[in-house]
Amino acid sequence: MTATPEDSDLTDHGLDLRGAGRVLAIACGALAREILDLKQANGWDHLDLRCLPAILHNHPERITDAVRKAVADNRDRYDEVFVVYADCGTGGLLQAACADMGVQMMEGPHCYAFFEGNAEFTDRGEVTAFYLTDFLVRQFDAFVWRPLGLDRHPDLLQMYFGNYDRLVYQAQTDDPALTALAQSHADRMGLRFERRFTGYGELQRDLAHFAVQA
Incomplete structure (x- = not known):
């Protein structure tokens, strides 16, 4: 293995x-x-x-x-x-x-900053965006959903993410399947979806x- x-x-x-x-x-x-x-x-x-x-x-x-x-x-x-x-x-x-x-x-x-570029990321000053990379899109349940207890207590969603207005997927690769999966995570969180190809x-x-x- x-x-x-x-x-x-x-x-x-x-x-x-x-x-x-x-x-x-x-x-x-x-x-x-x-x-x-x-x-x-x-x-x-x-x-x-x-x-x-x-x-x-x-x-x-x-x-x-x-x-x-x-x-x-x-x-x-x-x-x-x-x-x-x-x-x-x-x-x-x-x-x-x-x-x-x-x-x-x-x-x-x-x-998230060095994928986008530290200077550009700082200039954006985004405090209401939740970021995912290729890795986190694939591992969303293991690294976000379950550790926060949202699989057991979905009522906590608003407490954790009520101050966010969008999910930003920083794509390292051009993979339609990953983009669709990232979109589904945004939908589950009730956030607007944005994809940025950062490489x-x-x-x-x-x-x-x-x-x-x-």
Whole structure:
């Protein structure tokens, strides 16, 4: 059985560590598919990926310690290590930890911002939009609906989402099936639906920068 980012504390993708110039990306499991797609498309054979469980999105207070451990466990085997997280609700703690460890990390408040572009996302100033990426569209029930208890208490919907006016699907791929699924999530939440094709955004730019350093 192939491991997924939710199966274990750390998932390995590509463990051939022989040769010089090895680079390790320690990433949120929610970004695994996109990073692997970019790795393949760009021929980054020297880049390995280790993913922390995507469910840490729901427990940001655990992210910093998990990243610290992953860096400590692996940095001696690589020429460069970088962290593919944004702040992700850590209140600056992750950035401080990365600075302390001497490793670089993605810029931005969260992945929604760097998919759209941090500057553009900030300029929009959207406080009443609920965001989904390709990953979250696929995993909506596991990461949104059930953790909030909406499968058991649908009456809580208004309490959680009463201040939102739309669901914005930031599409990394042009997939009609995913768009239809995202639309169904918006309908279930009673929100207006908007799709924006962002592609990989600043994830692609920063991965390219990190991947060529070693």
